[in-house]
Amino acid sequence: MKQKQSKFFIRTSGRRLYDISEALSEQVGTSGIISGLLSLYIPHSSASLLIQENYDPEVLRDLERFFDRLVPQGDPLFHHTSEGPDDMPAHVRSALTAVSLSIPILDAQLALGTWQGVFLYEHRTSQHSRSILCHMIGE
Amino acid sequence: MKQKQSKFFIRTSGRRLYDISEALSEQVGTSGIISGLLSLYIPHSSASLLIQENYDPEVLRDLERFFDRLVPQGDPLFHHTSEGPDDMPAHVRSALTAVSLSIPILDAQLALGTWQGVFLYEHRTSQHSRSILCHMIGE
Amino acid sequence: MKQKQSKFFIRTSGRRLYDISEALSEQVGTSGIISGLLSLYIPHSSASLLIQENYDPEVLRDLERFFDRLVPQGDPLFHHTSEGPDDMPAHVRSALTAVSLSIPILDAQLALGTWQGVFLYEHRTSQHSRSILCHMIGE
Numbered sequence: 001m002k003q004k005q006s007k008f009f010i011r012t013s014g015r016r017l018y019d020i021s022e023a024l025s026e027q028v029g030t031s032g033i034i035s036g037l038l039s040l041y042i043p044h045s046s047a048s049l050l051i052q053e054n055y056d057p058e059v060l061r062d063l064e065r066f067f068d069r070l071v072p073q074g075d076p077l078f079h080h081t082s083e084g085p086d087d088m089p090a091h092v093r094s095a096l097t098a099v100s101l102s103i104p105i106l107d108a109q110l111a112l113g114t115w116q117g118v119f120l121y122e123h124r125t126s127q128h129s130r131s132i133l134c135h136m137i138g139e
Numbered sequence: 140m141k142q143k144q145s146k147f148f149i150r151t152s153g154r155r156l157y158d159i160s161e162a163l164s165e166q167v168g169t170s171g172i173i174s175g176l177l178s179l180y181i182p183h184s185s186a187s188l189l190i191q192e193n194y195d196p197e198v199l200r201d202l203e204r205f206f207d208r209l210v211p212q213g214d215p216l217f218h219h220t221s222e223g224p225d226d227m228p229a230h231v232r233s234a235l236t237a238v239s240l241s242i243p244i245l246d247a248q249l250a251l252g253t254w255q256g257v258f259l260y261e262h263r264t265s266q267h268s269r270s271i272l273c274h275m276i277g278e
Numbered sequence: 279m280k281q282k283q284s285k286f287f288i289r290t291s292g293r294r295l296y297d298i299s300e301a302l303s304e305q306v307g308t309s310g311i312i313s314g315l316l317s318l319y320i321p322h323s324s325a326s327l328l329i330q331e332n333y334d335p336e337v338l339r340d341l342e343r344f345f346d347r348l349v350p351q352g353d354p355l356f357h358h359t360s361e362g363p364d365d366m367p368a369h370v371r372s373a374l375t376a377v378s379l380s381i382p383i384l385d386a387q388l389a390l391g392t393w394q395g396v397f398l399y400e401h402r403t404s405q406h407s408r409s410i411l412c413h414m415i416g417e
Binding site: 175176178189190198201209237240242243245 | 356
Binding site for chain 3: 001002041043070078080088091095096098102137
C-alpha cells in the first residue's frame with residue numbers, strides 16, 4: 001500500500017465550470033497507483049468541485065443559469081457585501097456543492113462514468129488562480 | 140493495511156430514493172475489513188448518493204417533493220432538453236446532492252447513525268440500471 | 279501506512295454553524311500522521327458538515343438566512359411534521375450539504391485554505407449532542 005500527494009493549479013476567468021478530468025488523469029498516471037482511491041480537495045471558499053455530464057456544453061450553461069437564479073447577486077438577504085456582490089453568493093454556491101470528492105482508481109485510471117467529467121466550479125466573476133489537492137492511495 | 144474494491148447494481152424504476160444500506164453491509168462483511176473506511180462512488184450523472192433518515196418513509200417522499208419543486212421539470216430556464224424534460228433537472232439535482240460518500244467501518248460494520256440509511260437517489264423518471272463502486276481500506 | 283479512528287462530541291444550542299477546526303487539529307496532532315487524509319463523518323440526519331469562510335461571522339449568518347429561506351419551517355409541502363416544524367427542513371438541509379468530508383493532511387496539519395474553517399452545521403432549533411467520527415490514514 002502506498003500514497004501520493006500532489007497539487008495543481010487552474011487559472012479561472014469568471015463564473016463557470018472548468019474541466020479538470022485530463023489534469024486528474026495525469027496525476028493518477030504519474031502516481032503509479034493501479035488500484036485505489038483518489039481524493040480531491042479544493043482549499044478555497046468560493047470555488048468547488050463537481051462531477052457533471054461532459055458531453056453537451058449546454059448542460060454546464062444550464063447549471064450555471066440554475067445556480068445564478070437560486071443564489072442571485074445583489075440579494076438583499078445578504079449582509080456580507082464588502083468583498084463584492086458575487087462574494088456571498090459564491091460562499092452559498094460552495095456550500096450547496098462539494099469541496100471534496102473521492103473517485104476510485106481502477107486499472108490505473110479514474111473510474112468515471114462514460115458521461116462524467118470532473119469540474120472545478122468557479123463562483124467568482126473575476127480572475128483567480130485556484131489550487132486543487134490530490135491524495136491517492138492504493139497499490 | 141489492505142483494500143478491496145467492489146461493484147454492485149441497482150435497478151431503479153422512477154424518481155425516488157432506494158435504500159442500499161443492506162447491500163453495503165454485505166460488501167463490508169465480505170471484505171474482511173474490521174476497522175477502516177468505505178468510500179462509495181456513483182458513476183452516473185443523473186443519480187446520486189444520499190444519507191437520510193431511514194425510519195419514516197414520509198421523509199423520503201417529502202425530500203422528493205422538495206427537489207421536484209426546487210428543480211421543476213419543464214423549467215424554461217433549461218436549454219438542454221433533447222434527452223427529455225427530466226434530464227436537465229436530474230443533472231442539477233445530482234449537483235446539489237453527492238456522488239461520493241465516505242463512511243467509517245467500525246467492528247466490521249458501517250458506522251451509520253441509528254436513524255441513518257444510505258440511499259441511491261434516482262433522478263430520472265424511466266427505468267435504469269445503476270452501478271455503485273465501493274472502495275474499502277483498513278485492517 | 280497506518281490508520282487511526284477517533285470520535286468527539288459537540289454540544290449544540292440551535293440552528294447555526296459551529297467551528298470544529300481546532301478540535302480536528304487536535305485529532306490530527308495526536309494521530310501521529312504527518313502526511314495522509316482525514317475523512318470526517320457525521321452520524322446524524324439533521325446536522326451536517328461544511329467548509330466555509332472563517333473570517334467574517336456575517337458569512338455564517340448569511341448562510342443561515344439563505345437556508346432558512348430556501349427550506350422554510352412550516353412549509354405546507356412537508357407531510358413529516360410529527361417531530362416538530364424544524365425536523366423535515368433539517369433533513370432537507372442535510373441533503374443539500376455534506377455528511378462526509380475528506381481533507382488532506384500535510385506536514386501534520388490539515389491542508390485547509392487560508393480562509394477555510396470546518397463547521398458542524400446544526401439544523402435543529404433545540405439543544406443536541408452531536409458526535410463526529412474521524413478516520414485518518416497515512417504515514
